[in-house]
Amino acid sequence: MKITDVTLTLFAWDDIPATTYGSHTGRFGGKSQLGLLRLITDQGLEGHAFLGSAMNPATTDGQGLITHLKPVLMGRDPLERERLNQDIWRRQRAAGVRPIGAVDVALWDLAGKAVGQPIHRLLGTYRESIPAYASSAVLATPQAYAEEAQRHRDAGWAAYKIHPPTRWREDIKVCEAVRKAVGDDYTVMLDSTWSYDFPTAVRVGQAAQDLGFHWYEDPLSDQDIYNYVKLKQKLSIPILATEYPITGYESYAPWIMLQATDFLRGDVAVKGGITTLVKAAHLAEAFRMNFEVHHGGNSLNNVANLHVIAAIRNTEFFEVLLPDGAQKYGLQQDIVVGRDGLVHVPNGPGLGAAIDFDLIKRKTVAVLT
Secondary structure, three states: EEEEEEEEEEEEEEEEEEOOOHHHHHHEEEEEEEEEEEEEEEEOOEEEEEOOOOOOOOOOHHHHHHHHHHHHHHOOOOOOOHHHHHHHHHOOOOOOOOOHHHHHHHHHHHHHHHOOOOHHHHHHHOEEEEEEEEHHHHHHHHOHHHHHHHHHHHOOOOOOOOEOOOOOOHHHHHHHHHHHOOOOEEEEEEEOOOOOOOHHHHHHHHHHHOOOOOOOOOOOOOOOOHHHHHHHHOOOOEEEEEOOOOOOOHHHHHHOOOOOOOOOEEEEOOOOOOOHHHHHHHHHHOEEEEEEEEOOOOOHHHHHHHHHHHOOOOOEEEEOOOOHHHOOOOOOOOOOOOOOEEOOOOOOOOOOOOOOHHHHHEEEEEEEE
């Protein structure tokens, strides 16, 4: 089997609700574009992936994928995934990581279709369902967070994570309001999105710790390993870092060597695909660490994330980023959280997700070739 063409169909995503998750995202909404990546072969099989998100349109990275990665793929055997993965990573400085992630997901989708099996079977299935947690946007008041957390608790979701206003006194009030609303036994987490200096991170971390929060995510700048080491020595609440910077497998090594975080973190978009996530999860497992999978930025990336989660044992949850209107688009049926609080991995060949090709055709803006 050989790859005979690589195309990226840009399609419009409209009516995105105004949303923010912190200073790193700003306030986005209205319109964006996703890209449907197609790896086309001489045997009639195709591998698919989505590129882009509500806040990072596919136009940002799409041309780099075609210009820098397509020439590496043309004429190659798509089942030589590891070899191709190594080769496309050599183009990372020119193409960026998100296009690498999309290509890697599409290669895994193609492999699953070639053998008639879901990706998690190719990786080695550990489970077929996992508890989901709701991951908030930045909301207007502590009461708004408390009410949202209660709704998801009452709907059977396993946990609730706060993206706070990132003003530390307000952040502590939000944590207190949520804990009071859901009770002492419900699982809650705090994701402060790289917003604090060291003294502030200690203050907020101690508050979250006293409130019995499950983890404390990204309080410091994303590469501030020095202060993460200090912070970890000050707190007993588990620290979760390494979601960013946008980079590959080797970036995890210093965090482990310096004992700067309790858990590792990543997703197929910001770490370069399924291949990187599986390697990083196994690396974490060797140190008895969890690898918690981050939201993937679009619907098909989240399906890819879910296949990885199904094939590893050292992860606890599936993240569902709110609101749905800023996260879910382009599939006939998206991932659904059941009344039991679980999401289930698809069992169709490859990604096993039903892409809404009719919607993409109606909304097509351009086809990059």
